[in-house]
Amino acid sequence: GQNIDQPTEMTATEGAIVQINCTYQTSGFNGLFWYQQHAGEAPTFLSYNVLDGLEEKGRFSSFLSRSKGYSYLLLKELQMKDSASYLCAVRDGARAGGSYIPTFGRGTSLIVHP
């Protein structure tokens, strides 16, 4: 099986930094994605990691440690519009179809306060 764990909810203040963690268990890791989903909308792609280390994209960064089965999404200079759900998704080559289609965690609801 494949377990992907994320905190259910986090709160932060506008202008601050927040780190959203994701832990996973796979037999054939083949990439990890982060998506953002605003209420009532479809998920949109934020970042991708397949090798260990940090990927930076403007205010958003994503980190991966394959040996620890761990990733985090770092959001800097938080804005009110960053209030959304953040979904961690993992591709597992050992699972039927898993090389192509990722499995999602339950998502972390981030609330940004003024």
Next chain:
Amino acid sequence: NAGVTQTPKFQVLKTGQSMTLQCAQDMNHEYMSWYRQDPGMGLRLIHYSVGAGITDQGEVPNGYNVSRSTTEDFPLRLLSAAPSQTSVYFCASSQRTGKNSPLHFGNGTRLTVT
């Protein structure tokens, strides 16, 4: 570029009725998939396809059928609707080439079964 188009956006069914959720993409993506999203459960994979004529089951396939007669279209059929199928349904597509190819989601179909 339309991307992934899902219809209808909203639907109310009575228990036992059947219907088809439509999904079409114009990006020539090989991979297509259907997810359902329920509160606190994240996105769960129903069925997926890695190319025209090829489909396979995901995590929660019972009560649903799919077909992939063309690259562009991937309809999801509910055979006999049940209240447990009340959910938001997302269709997604992605490229075959490129390990970092993310999912592109449709805008979702909000289905209520009474």
